[in-house]
Amino acid sequence: MKPIIETFNLKKQFGPYTAVNNISLTINKGEVFALLGPNGAGKTTFLSMLCTILRPTSGTALINGFDISRESAQVRRSIGIVFQDPSVDTDMTSRENLQMHANLYSVPVSEQEERIKQVLELVGLSGRADDFMYTYSGGMRRRLEIARGLLHYPRVLFLDEPTIGLDPRSREHIWDYIRNLRKREDMTIILTTHYMEEADRLCDRIAIIDQGTIVALDTPSVLKQEVGGDIITIRSDKSQVLSDLLIQDNIAGHVSYHNDEIKISVQDANFQFPGIVEYAVNAGIRIDHVTITKPDMNDVFIHYTGKELYHGETPERTGRIAMMKRRRAR
Amino acid sequence: MSEIRGIYTLWLREVKKFLREKPRLINAICQPLLWLFIFGTGMRFSSGMPGINYQEFIFPGLIVQAMLFTAMFMGVSVIWDREFGFLKEILVSPISRTSVFLGKMLGTSTDVMIQGIIIFPFAYLIGIPVHIFMVLEALPLMILITIGLVCIGLTFASLMKSFEGFGLIQTFINLPMFFLSGALFPLANVPTWLQWASYVNPLTYGVDALRTVMMGDTWVQLFPMSLDIMVLLCFDIIMFVIGKTAFCRVE
Numbered sequence: 237m238k239p240i241i242e243t244f245n246l247k248k249q250f251g252p253y254t255a256v257n258n259i260s261l262t263i264n265k266g267e268v269f270a271l272l273g274p275n276g277a278g279k280t281t282f283l284s285m286l287c288t289i290l291r292p293t294s295g296t297a298l299i300n301g302f303d304i305s306r307e308s309a310q311v312r313r314s315i316g317i318v319f320q321d322p323s324v325d326t327d328m329t330s331r332e333n334l335q336m337h338a339n340l341y342s343v344p345v346s347e348q349e350e351r352i353k354q355v356l357e358l359v360g361l362s363g364r365a366d367d368f369m370y371t372y373s374g375g376m377r378r379r380l381e382i383a384r385g386l387l388h389y390p391r392v393l394f395l396d397e398p399t400i401g402l403d404p405r406s407r408e409h410i411w412d413y414i415r416n417l418r419k420r421e422d423m424t425i426i427l428t429t430h431y432m433e434e435a436d437r438l439c440d441r442i443a444i445i446d447q448g449t450i451v452a453l454d455t456p457s458v459l460k461q462e463v464g465g466d467i468i469t470i471r472s473d474k475s476q477v478l479s480d481l482l483i484q485d486n487i488a489g490h491v492s493y494h495n496d497e498i499k500i501s502v503q504d505a506n507f508q509f510p511g512i513v514e515y516a517v518n519a520g521i522r523i524d525h526v527t528i529t530k531p532d533m534n535d536v537f538i539h540y541t542g543k544e545l546y547h548g549e550t551p552e553r554t555g556r557i558a559m560m561k562r563r564r565a566r
Numbered sequence: 567m568s569e570i571r572g573i574y575t576l577w578l579r580e581v582k583k584f585l586r587e588k589p590r591l592i593n594a595i596c597q598p599l600l601w602l603f604i605f606g607t608g609m610r611f612s613s614g615m616p617g618i619n620y621q622e623f624i625f626p627g628l629i630v631q632a633m634l635f636t637a638m639f640m641g642v643s644v645i646w647d648r649e650f651g652f653l654k655e656i657l658v659s660p661i662s663r664t665s666v667f668l669g670k671m672l673g674t675s676t677d678v679m680i681q682g683i684i685i686f687p688f689a690y691l692i693g694i695p696v697h698i699f700m701v702l703e704a705l706p707l708m709i710l711i712t713i714g715l716v717c718i719g720l721t722f723a724s725l726m727k728s729f730e731g732f733g734l735i736q737t738f739i740n741l742p743m744f745f746l747s748g749a750l751f752p753l754a755n756v757p758t759w760l761q762w763a764s765y766v767n768p769l770t771y772g773v774d775a776l777r778t779v780m781m782g783d784t785w786v787q788l789f790p791m792s793l794d795i796m797v798l799l800c801f802d803i804i805m806f807v808i809g810k811t812a813f814c815r816v817e
């Protein structure tokens with residue numbers, strides 16, 4: 237396997253604050269690679285440096301063999317990017333937006349029309365191609381941005397939370413196409429996402445990033461193995477009380493409480509589950525519903541990025557995500 | 567070659583956007599009419615300028631004024647591009663920063679020239695005989711005026727973080743440059759300090775040159791034409807360098 241992206245101690249500081257802290261990693265040609273991390277982890281900052289929009293404080297990276305600091309023009313020619321924030325000209329039609337892009341990236345004039353038709357079909361916007369983009373919904377704008385990122389057949393495609401704001405059908409559609417595209421065009425795709433089951437299903441490798449550092453990097457299956465064991469999910473009318481008691485008396489594994497559910501991660505549910513039930517009965521709490529599952533990406537995410545495992549998802553964090561979505565929908 | 571295509575693309579975008587904005591075009595046509603017919607008529611009949619028709623006198627000044635305001639307004643559209651994210655799409659493309667600046671500059675300059683040219687036909691309304699040679703002489707002068715002004719607009723847009731600062735440009739660039747250009751009153755009889763303040767304003771030379779071309783013998787030149795052109799050229803070059811430097815620093 238040939239590497240197409242290599243970063244060497246890539247670091248970015250904003251004043252005293254370190255947003256990306258000495259990240260070194262290698263991404264191979266043809267890979268679909270996901271960056272997973274909580275808000276503010278440094279994902280966008282990391283991508284911005286690779287796209288030559290932000291200058292690294294120290295360290296460097298090679299993309300398609302070109303140095304991001306010294307050969308930025310060649311790097312830019314090799315990549316396509318879908319930004320996290322909106323970046324279309326809403327005073328233009330979507331066809332005009334695509335034409336501008338094609339011209340900025342020197343797509344041969346003879347191929348332009350055909351390619352524009354292709355990508356518009358892909359994202360299901362053919363019928364609206366000549367409408368001004370201020371008449372589009374947020375999701376439609378997002379789809380056009382994705383189409384635009386693919387227009388010049390980049391070697392490496394960066395997608396910063398590409399499917400946020402899309403309905404499930406469009407999301408599936410986009411992913412199908414991207415998977416095919418990779419096979420056909422030998423394209424490498426790096427994306428950030430909050431949809432963990434998607435990262436799980438579609439990506440070859442996942443890097444979990446927290447506070448500017450990579451805390452885990454491997455294939456989805458290995459990551460899940462490392463979290464290990466089973467997850468017991470319990471529902472009860474006194475979930476909150478039971479969860480506090482379990483933590484207080486340190487009955488079994490890691491306990492978290494969220495959305496009226498208790499999640500307990502244990503080594504082996506077969507042995508530890510009866511003990512938990514007994515404890516609950518003794519405490520006078522009835523258990524309504526139980527599921528035992530193998531850990532999914534969501535659990536892996538929480539495992540590596542910390543505190544949430546014990547306290548559940550904090551309202552603050554949920555609030556922030558909702559805020560970001562609103563901002564994006566603008 | 568790809569750079570030229572990039573420049574062309576950005577140029578086309580500016581011009582399309584300018585021509586599509588109907589309210590702006592209406593404004594572009596109506597505002598000079600107000601100046602010419604209300605302000606112009608009022609001044610003509612209240613302050614005498616012997617031997618000179620006041621409307622004919624301010625006509626070249628109004629062209630310059632319209633170009634000045636358009637240049638500033640369109641120049642700072644870079645701020646909108648940044649606000650709405652489209653600037654990122656341009657800056658991450660393989661086109662060099664210099665070309666992006668050139669595209670933006672040429673596009674905005676074209677808008678400004680269109681704005682200036684729109685005003686020409688009004689000359690008939692106030693009885694100035696416009697003939698083709700006069701227009702052909704005026705156009706190159708207008709281009710010289712335009713480039714420097716557009717670069718000022720782009721410089722501010724590159725330095726300003728938000729659109730809030732636009733009011734400052736209005737107060738500290740647009741109006742002083744307009745009032746001190748001799749567009750509205752002759753600089754021959756004003757106090758020395760005002761005269762000197764006007765002489766450091768490049769627009770004074772632009773207005774002077776345009777009057778020389780459009781008013782013929784009725785206008786007593788402030789400076790020889792060659793000096794006017796020299797000053798405008800220097801103005802363009804200096805502002806171009808400053809604008810390009812400022813723009814290339816935008817993150």
Ligand SMILES: Nc1ncnc2c1ncn2[C@@H]1O[C@H](COP(=O)(O)OP(=O)(O)OP(=O)(O)O)[C@@H](O)[C@H]1O
Nearest residue numbers: 250255273274275276277278279280281282320560
């Ligand atoms: N231009 C900037 N100036 C100062 N601080 C910045 C700047 N850009 C980002 N940061 C900070 O760097 C950190 C990482 O931000 P970044 O946008 O990379 O996070 P992210 O992982 O993309 O988060 P999200 O999931 O919310 O998009 C944040 O704490 C942010 O406040």
Ligand SMILES: [Mg+2]
Nearest residue numbers: 279280281320
């Ligand atoms: Mg981000």
